[in-house]
Amino acid sequence: MRTVTVAENAGFCFGVKRATDRLETALRDAKVGEQIYTLGHLIHNETYNESLSKRGVRAIDAEGIDEVFASASADTPVTVLVRAHGCPKETVEKLERLSLESPYFSWIDCTCPYVKKIHRIAENCDPEKHFFVLIGAEKHPEVIGIMSCFGGEKYVFSSSEEMELALLQREGGNLNKKTPVMVAQTTQNLGIWNKSQKNLKKLYTNPEIFDTICSVTELRQTEAQELSRRCDFMIVIGGRESSNTAKLYEICRRECGNTVWIANASELDASMLSTAQHIGIVAGASTPSDEIQEVYKTMSEMKENFEELLESQCLTLNTGDVVIGTVTHVSDAELQLDVGAGVTGYIKADQISNDPAFKLTENFKNGDKVEAFVIRVSDIEGVAELSKKRVDADKNWQTLVDACENKDVLEGKVTEAVKGGVVIIYNANRVFVPASQTGVPKDGDLSTLVGTTVSFKIIEIKAGKKAIGSIRIVLREAKRAQEADFWAAIEIGKAYHGTVKSLTSFGAFVDLGGVDGMVHVTELSWKHIKNPAEVVAIGDEIDVFVKSFDPEKKRISLGYKTEATNPWNIFKSQYATGDIASVKIVSMMPFGAFAEIVDGVDGLIHISQIAMNRIAKPSDLLEIGQIVDARIIDIDDEKQKVSLSIRSLLEEAADAAEAADVEEVVEEAIEE
Secondary structure (H helix, E strand, O other): OOEEEEOOOOOOOHHHHHHHHHHHHHHHOOOOOOEEEEEOOOOOOHHHHHHHHHOOOEEEOHHHHHHHHHHOOOOOOEEEEEOOOOOOHHHHHHHHHHHHHOOOEEEEEOOOHHHHHHHHHHHOOOOOOEEEEEEOOOOOHHHHHHHOOOOOOEEEEOOHHHHHHHHHHHHHHOOOOOEEEEEEOOOOOHHHHHHHHHHHHHHOOOOEEOOOOOHHHHHHHHHHHHHHHHOOEEEEEOOOOOHHHHHHHHHHHHHOOOEEEEOOHHHOOHHHHOOOOEEEEEEOOOOOHHHHHHHHHHHHHHHHOHHHHHHHHHOOOOOOOEEEEEEEEEOOOEEEEEOOOOOEEEEEHHHOOOOOOOOHHHHOOOOOEEEEEEEEEEOOOOEEEEEHHHHHHHHHHHHHHHHHHHOOOEEEEEEEEEOOEEEEEEOOEEEEEEHHHOOOOOOOOHHHHOOOEEEEEEEEEEOOOEEEEEOHHHHHHHHHHHHHHHHHHOOOOOEEEEEEEEEEOOEEEEEOOOOEEEEEHHHHOOOOOOOHHHOOOOOOEEEEEEEEEEOOOOEEEEEOOOHHHOHHHHHHHHOOOOOEEEEEEEEEEOOEEEEEEEOOEEEEEEHHHOOOOOOOOHHHOOOOOOEEEEEEEEEEOOOOEEEEEOHHHHHHHHHHHHHHHHHHHHHHHHHO
């Protein structure tokens, strides 16, 4: 019985689909009179490009940009789409410049994110330290674009042997002056790439090698190799200009001699299939699904009963299939589904949602249609274990890819702390955040993040649908934005409520909300202090004001003491010349004693003002810490000095006593 197997990864890769989707969006949203152009063919598929031409989409080269720019006007705006393979750096810069010059000229970058990644690698190379090596086809548009991103010594090699020979001859065999940086064209043959890596490592002890082959390309090539080993006839569908289709043809041809390469169904000949029993079909990344379907249809017309074969394949459920089932039973533990083919499918709760609070009974009912990925099939038991999360993750993967390219800020929940970092779940996809990118201090407890919702960015997309994220970048950008807002609003005299962050011998550093300022030790108190700790402690919340600032040096001088807290002003508000105050003796000198009137203001009791009679020294009558009443006899505002007198009160008391005695004598005389 003849079998037909279609490769699971046949047809558009996400990079090509992304480009065609963006073109469709541009056509859908086009204004009346708008002209749509592609810079080169958007993808390498003749049939697809012919269909675009019929829809009015013209392909131009770099030399044609000036012409279409000149034609752009309010009545005929122009949009240019850069192909999935990308274009040279100077062309991108030109498009960007022209789009700024005219509101009627715009461009859309449809470069595949995997190709963009190689552009960044090339741009980050240092011409003084590195030379650049690319394994690929020198004339391919993708390669031309990549090579334009590096201005130093660079090479393109189509094979590992060519590379080894050229590098051995480089600079007379002096291989140690610069470090090689090696990348691969995204559609490069895995065998050639692996051999190139080995040869480079033989020549250099410190090469920097980046595995830049698209993950879909790797899967497609591996699948094509395995499928062609099992089949006696292979059909490779794709455009003649398509590099990845050419690689697929080479791989299939090597494993199965009876392999044909067709651009579309019209090239299919019934005689090709006459003796074949096991037919395999693969398609390049630029092959639309309708072309693959057209091949199906043509084979059916050749009376090969192709549709019947497809139907028989659908009746067989295999691990890795994506099926749509009908819910037949719901519990909070699992869903049961009818997936056809006499098989009952079930999806456990943890394969539907990562949220432990998610209730299946509240979100599903009998009769609901659910799309799921087949994890395991048991023909004996007639059951299949399914995963809805896997399908959701696949559907939402492109969101992460676009977020990486556009540097979007995303939000997700941290579900677990693992070795070396934490895991965030975003739209059913796992994002790994290395410890260094979490914002948690080195050797800090990463488990504190578990269960929290965080903002993050995707910083790298790796093969095998692996996403690397960073929380720290978002925190850093937020801090920079906060700092920018702060410096835009700061002015002399502005008051802030801050937190004491650290203390030094010369002052206190205060966090004003993401930006630090310093209160010098002389600004902390009106009294002389030796250490800031005498006034404030780390963690104290205090009110400060700006005395001066330098935006360039990021320095802010703060004031803490104010006129309202000036001890002299407090003293003046409470006392005047002639007032009596209770004062505390704080020090003694040969000429008198100093007494504290209010905190921070002392007055001098001259030795002549301590007693009514002459004394040898102040300590004859006074002692440190003693509280006495004294009259304020003089206030010197200019020098901020106060003179006190105990003697004045003693004399006043003596005069009063003498007056009382006289009055008593008079009264006695009157009575007599």
